[in-house]
Amino acid sequence: MHSKGISDRSTRYGRLSELSIPLFAILPAAIMLILFFLLPIFVALRYSLLSTMPFFNPNPYYTLANYVRVIVEPIYRNAFIRTFKYAAIATVISLCISYPVAFYMARKSKRGGLLLLVLLIPFWTSIILRVFAWKIILGSTGILNWLLQTVGLTDDPVKFLYTGVGVVFGLVYTYTPYMVLPLYATLGKVPEALFEASADLGANRVNTLFRITIPLTSSGTISGVILVLLACFGDVLSSQLLGGTNTLMISSVIFETFMGGANWVTGSALSVVVFTVLLILAALLARLGKESEYA
Secondary structure (H helix, E strand, O other): OHHHHHHHHHHHHHHHHHHHHHHHHHHHHHHHHHHHHHHHHHHHHHHHOEOOOOOOOOOOOEOOHHHHHHHHOHHHHHHHHHHHHHHHHHHHHHHHHHHHHHHHHHHHOOOHHHHHHHHHHHHHOOHHHHHHHHHHHOOOOOHHHHHHHHOOOOOOOOOOOOOHHHHHHHHHHHHHHHHHHHHHHHHOOOOHHHHHHHHHOOOOHHHHHHHHHHHHOHHHHHHHHHHHHHHHHOOOHHHHHHOOHHHOOHHHHHHHHHHHOOOHHHHHHHHHHHHHHHHHHHHHHHHHHHHHHOO
8 A cells, every 4th residue: 555655646746747847848938928928918908998198197097999099090090001001012022032942942952051041141130221221222323223224224213212112122121031931941841752753743843833832831831921921010110211101001100109199098009909900810821821731
């Protein structure tokens, strides 16, 4: 009996130790998630329901007027629609650029890791410097206009800055690596035997691409689309530095609402609405990627 009790206790201790190891492993990530993600969301949600900030009125009351204002007023609605348009265009362009680049690095090049490192080098510099560089490139006397006039495509400088085109340029340049990374990882996992079998069965490269490569890499494609789309929604610098007053994105409007107008309640309502829409959009895209993967 005594030996049986010792055996039961050792079994329980063993099970507790097995459970404690993964719990302690995820504890730092859980603390970071609570402090820097969940807590700010709850704070923003509380402020979004207040009639005014406590330092303006010591007795604020809870109301949905801020959400009604966000939905009804054209400045917020138009900024959201404009942001979705720019983000969607930038995401499509990034996908078209990234897929062949990732395919070459993962399937054709023997130095894919080195090329990936070269692709990530811009991340070592400040994003402000990179966006300012595009401001110089897209200017009326910049490199792009000089090139267009040199080859005879245009006689006068094309206005890229302070337009939607300039904003999309900045978004594509800044967030295309986010598309390449998941595509590179997914393309590298496709067995080479599938490409060889496709060629043996008489399929050309186009048929192989649409029947094998793209379906098998749909999860990486969806992951890249989610990353780029969500990052574009949160971008402030491209809209502020490359766009104008008529091209402000929702992130810039939120920034100005908080910092310029000190209107925290409306800014919080905007943040909650954008967060909710992006969460639903990401869930739908993730669901679509899961269905495509097993289709």
